[in-house]
Amino acid sequence: MYGIEEKREDLITFLKEVPNDDAQQKPDKDSWSILEIAEHLYLMEQLISYQIGQQLEEGSPQETAEKPIHKTTNRDFKVEAPEVVQPKGEFNSVEELSDALAKSRETTLFLIHNKEKETLEKYAFPHPSFGDMSLKQWVEFIGWHELRHLDQMKEVYSSIK
16 A cells, blocks of 8 residues: 555565674664664654644645655665654564564554545645655655665665675
């Protein structure tokens, strides 16, 4: 749905191939480990789901233009993650993190289950780089954001090997 399941499968497939010891290693002191990157994805999906729920309950309809969210995968542009979605070291293993990602995905899918595409298109909230995005685009963004960080994880993995 909205491309997020296929993109998540790519992420989980990669994570399953990474030994826990490697997943915890940082390529340098200023970089995130694979576990920390995945934790960031978990925190992002939780935040996005919360915001979607808030808009569906309390938001007002507003028109928004489609944004080029597929460009999220372009890692030439670095974006500092807001504090609330920076990893806190909550997870000690790939398995723990995979379970958490499954739960965050369950929440997202529950929120959008039985919602017409038109409903998700008429409510919005702002993205720091793209501006106001519809809830539909926010759901799609989750997948593009995961692909962006999957590339980062692969870079981390090759640099620690």
